[in-house]
Amino acid sequence: xxxxQLLLAYQRLVERERELRDQIxxxxxxxxxxxxxxxxxxxxxxxxxxxxxxxxxxxxxxxEREAHRARLRSREKELMSGxxxxxxxxxxxxxxxxxxxxxxxxxxxxxLRLMEEGExxxxxxxxxxxxxxxxxxxxxxxxxxLRRDLEGWQSELAAVKADxxxxxxxxxxxxxxxxxxxxxxxQVAEVDHNQxxxxxxxxxxxxxxxxxKGQVVVNCENxxxxxxxx
Ligand SMILES: [Zn+2]
Numbered sequence: 001x002x003x004x005q006l007l008l009a010y011q012r013l014v015e016r017e018r019e020l021r022d023q024i025x026x027x028x029x030x031x032x033x034x035x036x037x038x039x040x041x042x043x044x045x046x047x048x049x050x051x052x053x054x055x056x057x058x059x060x061x062x063x064e065r066e067a068h069r070a071r072l073r074s075r076e077k078e079l080m081s082g083x084x085x086x087x088x089x090x091x092x093x094x095x096x097x098x099x100x101x102x103x104x105x106x107x108x109x110x111x112l113r114l115m116e117e118g119e120x121x122x123x124x125x126x127x128x129x130x131x132x133x134x135x136x137x138x139x140x141x142x143x144x145x146l147r148r149d150l151e152g153w154q155s156e157l158a159a160v161k162a163d164x165x166x167x168x169x170x171x172x173x174x175x176x177x178x179x180x181x182x183x184x185x186x187q188v189a190e191v192d193h194n195q196x197x198x199x200x201x202x203x204x205x206x207x208x209x210x211x212x213k214g215q216v217v218v219n220c221e222n223x224x225x226x227x228x229x230x
Contacts, residue, residue, distance in 0.1 A: 189220060
């Protein structure tokens with residue numbers, strides 16, 4: 001093989017190596033932590049937290065309601081006891097009892113709404129838990145396939161690495177240096193109809209002549225990639 005063709009073969013192997021490394025990395029991170037499971041876990045935790053917050057509010061609301069009820073009863077008892085004779089005082093107490101009744105009813109309404117919220121929160125926890133279970137089941141059933149893919153890619157990677165080293169060893173040192181000097185990626189570009197396929201600039205006729213002989217490395221005059229006839 002001519003040096004430029006060897007370099008093209010080398011470049012393709014290096015590209016394949018990179019693809020394989022990316023795939024391996026993705027599968028490894030998926031196996032370490034499946035994002036759909038992690039997401040379902042977060043959703044479940046926040047549904048639980050919301051449920052807990054409502055439980056606490058309900059407990060607090062119960063306590064307040066009982067305190068309120070006790071106060072209302074003691075005032076009513078006082079009103080009925082006949083101990084208070086003064087009409088002004090009686091009227092004031094009566095007003096207070098009415099007021100306590102109204103605010104007690106309001107508290108009860110608020111507590112009912114809170115209980116409804118609590119039911120919704122319970123339902124949300126059940127649903128989030130089901131979704132988490134589904135995500136875990138799906139993840140577990142995907143795992144054998146992922147592990148099989150991973151093993152396949154790992155063994156292909158080992159083969160590709162060995163091949164790319166073998167091809168590189170066949171490249172003459174001058175061509176190796178020429179390749180290493182190219183800053184553009186990928187470093188080797190094919191030429192078709194006298195055009196560099198990477199930058200689409202026409203290759204000079206002397207460049208084409210040198211390319212056809214194939215003894216030396218020819219760089220694109222525009223993008224400086226190493227050229228090889230397609
Ligand atoms: Zn070019």
